[in-house]
Amino acid sequence: MSETRKITGSEAVILSLIEEGTEVIFGYPGGAIMPVYDALYGFADRIKHVLTRHEQGAIHAAEGYARATGKVGVVMATSGPGATNLITGIADAMIDSTPIVAITGQVGAALLGTDAFQETDVVGISMPVTKWNIQVTRPEDIPGAIAKAFYIARSGRPGPVLIDLTKNAQFGTLDYKYEKCHFIRSYVPKPTPDESKIIEAAKLINSAQKPYVLVGQGVILANAEEEFRAFIEKSGIPFAWTLLGASAMPIDHPLNVGMLGMHGNYAPNIKTNECDVLIAVGMRFDDRVTGDLNRYAKQAKVIHLEIDPAEVDKNVKTTVAVLGDVKETLPLLTRLVEKRDHSQWRKEFDECYEIEKQKVIQHEMYPSKPGLTMAEVIRRINEQTNGDAIIVTDVGQHQMIASRYFKYTNKRSLITSGGLGTMGFGLPAAMGAKIGKPDKQVICVVGDGGLQMTIQEFGTIMEYNIPVKIVLLNNHFLGMVRQWQQLFFERRYSMTELKNPDFMKVAEGYELNHQKVTERAQLDEAISNMLKSDKAFLLEVVVEKEDNVFPMVPSGASVSDILLEATN
Amino acid sequence: MSKIEQYTIIAFSENAVGLLNRITIIFTRRHVNIESLTVSESSLHGIHKFTIVVNTTQDMVQKITKQIEKQVEVLKAYYFTKDEIIFQEIALYKVSTEALLKSNMIETIVRESNARIIEITAEYTVIEKTGHEFETSKLFAELNKHGYVKQFTRSGRIAVTRSNAELLTEFLNARQQEQIELSRN
Ligand SMILES: Cc1ncc(C[n+]2csc(CCOP(=O)(O)OP(=O)(O)O)c2C)c(N)n1
Numbered sequence: 001m002s003e004t005r006k007i008t009g010s011e012a013v014i015l016s017l018i019e020e021g022t023e024v025i026f027g028y029p030g031g032a033i034m035p036v037y038d039a040l041y042g043f044a045d046r047i048k049h050v051l052t053r054h055e056q057g058a059i060h061a062a063e064g065y066a067r068a069t070g071k072v073g074v075v076m077a078t079s080g081p082g083a084t085n086l087i088t089g090i091a092d093a094m095i096d097s098t099p100i101v102a103i104t105g106q107v108g109a110a111l112l113g114t115d116a117f118q119e120t121d122v123v124g125i126s127m128p129v130t131k132w133n134i135q136v137t138r139p140e141d142i143p144g145a146i147a148k149a150f151y152i153a154r155s156g157r158p159g160p161v162l163i164d165l166t167k168n169a170q171f172g173t174l175d176y177k178y179e180k181c182h183f184i185r186s187y188v189p190k191p192t193p194d195e196s197k198i199i200e201a202a203k204l205i206n207s208a209q210k211p212y213v214l215v216g217q218g219v220i221l222a223n224a225e226e227e228f229r230a231f232i233e234k235s236g237i238p239f240a241w242t243l244l245g246a247s248a249m250p251i252d253h254p255l256n257v258g259m260l261g262m263h264g265n266y267a268p269n270i271k272t273n274e275c276d277v278l279i280a281v282g283m284r285f286d287d288r289v290t291g292d293l294n295r296y297a298k299q300a301k302v303i304h305l306e307i308d309p310a311e312v313d314k315n316v317k318t319t320v321a322v323l324g325d326v327k328e329t330l331p332l333l334t335r336l337v338e339k340r341d342h343s344q345w346r347k348e349f350d351e352c353y354e355i356e357k358q359k360v361i362q363h364e365m366y367p368s369k370p371g372l373t374m375a376e377v378i379r380r381i382n383e384q385t386n387g388d389a390i391i392v393t394d395v396g397q398h399q400m401i402a403s404r405y406f407k408y409t410n411k412r413s414l415i416t417s418g419g420l421g422t423m424g425f426g427l428p429a430a431m432g433a434k435i436g437k438p439d440k441q442v443i444c445v446v447g448d449g450g451l452q453m454t455i456q457e458f459g460t461i462m463e464y465n466i467p468v469k470i471v472l473l474n475n476h477f478l479g480m481v482r483q484w485q486q487l488f489f490e491r492r493y494s495m496t497e498l499k500n501p502d503f504m505k506v507a508e509g510y511e512l513n514h515q516k517v518t519e520r521a522q523l524d525e526a527i528s529n530m531l532k533s534d535k536a537f538l539l540e541v542v543v544e545k546e547d548n549v550f551p552m553v554p555s556g557a558s559v560s561d562i563l564l565e566a567t568n
Numbered sequence: 569m570s571k572i573e574q575y576t577i578i579a580f581s582e583n584a585v586g587l588l589n590r591i592t593i594i595f596t597r598r599h600v601n602i603e604s605l606t607v608s609e610s611s612l613h614g615i616h617k618f619t620i621v622v623n624t625t626q627d628m629v630q631k632i633t634k635q636i637e638k639q640v641e642v643l644k645a646y647y648f649t650k651d652e653i654i655f656q657e658i659a660l661y662k663v664s665t666e667a668l669l670k671s672n673m674i675e676t677i678v679r680e681s682n683a684r685i686i687e688i689t690a691e692y693t694v695i696e697k698t699g700h701e702f703e704t705s706k707l708f709a710e711l712n713k714h715g716y717v718k719q720f721t722r723s724g725r726i727a728v729t730r731s732n733a734e735l736l737t738e739f740l741n742a743r744q745q746e747q748i749e750l751s752r753n
């Protein structure tokens with residue numbers, strides 16, 4: 001694109017999005033974004049738009065799309081309430097490093113600061129939760145702003161950016177010419193690897209007796225799964241994953257020891273305080289992973305491979321920080337580490353696993369009591385899909401159970417709201433994931449509470465015939481909060497029991513295929529029906545009301561104090 | 569690590585709308601009070617310089633500096649202890665001209681403290697003093713012994729480093745090189 005031609009700012013928005021490879025926009029129209037929607041009308045053959053039923057649905061769908069595909073998710077909304085309805089999802093994308101370009105309409109530049117109808121300072125409001133944002137008041141600035149936005153959103157540590165477009169910029173004309181952005185002087189997306197740090201890290205690793213790797217989403221965001229595998233297989237080091245690092249490696253890899261964190265596996269938590277060298281790869285030591293920092297890995301030398309310098313020494317002090325994109329730093333490190341066999345040390349994890357299996361996993365997965373458990377539902381999904389599905393969860397007990405027990409086989413097969421823990425994320429994110437990966441079985445695992453936070457998106461699923469499979473694990477409780485009330489607030493169940501609608505009737509109203517399961521004997525067939533359905537399907541499974549998720553590192557406790565069962 | 573000291577953060581940025589807000593929320597979110605903040609041009613064309621003074625721990629100032637540098641429009645951010653920079657503040661004191669003329673006391677104080685008078689009218693006199701905070705505070709205390717000071721203000725800190733050129737120069741050269749390489753590919 002080198003020659004210029006005169007078009008409106010609104011047309012420039014659409015053309016620029018097309019230039020950036022945008023296949024789908026998730027959005028919702030309104031007064032201040034109408035010119036762009038008008039321009040969109042003429043481009044229906046070149047760009048798809050999905051009209052969600054709420055702007056929060058649009059942004060979570062864009063996140064799901066981005067997480068499933070690795071591409072930038074695009075979302076559009078009007079000024080004022082349209083823009084503020086995006087904020088939760090933008091904050092979610094910020095903390096989970098999801099590449100998003102959000103475009104909001106704004107009142108005309110002449111009205112800015114006058115408290116005009118539907119004027120809110122969305123640039124101000126979104127500042128703490130965006131990687132970058134900008135208000136564009138002149139049509140000629142639109143292509144440049146969009147080019148910059150995409151570059152910033154997807155490069156380095158990805159994140160959400162927001163472009164606020166005043167109405168006059170949308171209506172005005174410009175000489176259109178699009179140039180992609182590849183460089184911003186003040187912005188260094190990836191630090192250049194420092195060879196001396198790699199040598200230092202390799203030395204530490206080569207001298208370790210009990211090395212232990214923690215892998216986070218950084219490996220997935222960098223598309224460095226193969227580089228990670230090569231590093232692990234040469235060094236022979238057992239690894240555990242954070243919630244967002246799930247599916248960076250298949251579950252059945254011999255060195256995969258399980259999930260970290262508050263509801264992670266027993267061994268990965270315990271062994272953090274027993275290893276001698278801790279190697280963190282693309283993870284940020286979230287408090288849900290570390291528990292009490294004063295009692296976290298104090299015995300270990302810490303190596304941190306990280307793209308974002310601000311993450312280094314933020315929570316855990318490192319011995320060696322290896323800055324850079326793990327896609328580049330991992331192979332450099334792999335070259336220098338010696339081939340090792342840590343099977344003695346690896347065995348210690350197995351011993352812990354046996355304890356967890358007996359105390360927790362066995363009765364979760366193969367319960368002997370009549371009530372259905374969440375884990376057995378996931379087990380049967382594993383059996384029928386063999387792990388070949390994308391799991392999208394909402395937030396709560398079902399999220400932890402799905403994350404713990406799904407049999408990850410493919411890359412990017414868990415999409416969940418980690419850092420923000422946003423209820424209402426699951427259903428719209430699953431829609432976005434399915435649109436991004438139409439050939440994959442996309443299964444949304446959701447609670448009765450969270451489903452009702454964005455249940456209106458059944459309308460979107462109906463209208464666009466998005467064949468997502470929704471597994472509603474209904475315990476008639478805000479289960480995770482109830483669990484805390486049981487364990488830490490003397491079973492005072494304050495505002496956590498729910499009177500729910502007849503979800504089958506709701507599904508019927510939205511023309512979704514549906515089935516409700518209350519007995520174990522019905523479960524396999526119901527899951528099979530769901531998986532076979534070529535339409536969206538709501539499978540409601542009524543599970544035990546007061547089951548708890550274990551193991552658990554109580555908040556403020558050390559990872560060593562992980563509980564395998566309730567003490568009260 | 570946990571000792572509270574005075575640090576001066578110097579950040580270089582592109583001239584971008586809203587950046588000041590992005591920077592200040594980094595401090596407020598961590599409950600770190602900004603003692604003073606000055607934004608000015610630097611010796612490099614088009615590049616702005618933030619000079620921010622805080623009292624906090626080294627651990628915190630380090631984290632804050634990284635968060636500042638992480639902002640897309642910030643080129644580089646550094647932090648310094650008092651001894652690592654040359655800095656100044658400026659203070660203005662307004663006294664009544666009547667008090668000035670009544671005795672030679674104010675005049676003596678002004679002379680001895682190396683301050684200067686920058687405006688005299690029939691009603692009031694304005695005194696200016698540059699220096700470190702303890703010097704401008706000392707002058708305030710002396711002038712105000714008899715309640716002479718009608719108005720007082722002190723500027724934010726301005727500072728230069730002991731390095732020869734702006735610290736940023738090296739970074740800019742490296743970035744320029746990268747840009748050239750990028751456009752070749
Ligand atoms: C938007 C939002 N509000 C509140 C919470 C706090 N919260 C975390 S889990 C949870 C309960 C979720 O209940 P449900 O969706 O039924 O899932 P369950 O835990 O029962 O599986 C709540 C209220 C949250 N994470 N997000």
Ligand SMILES: [Mg+2]
Nearest residue numbers: 447448477479
């Ligand atoms: Mg529930």
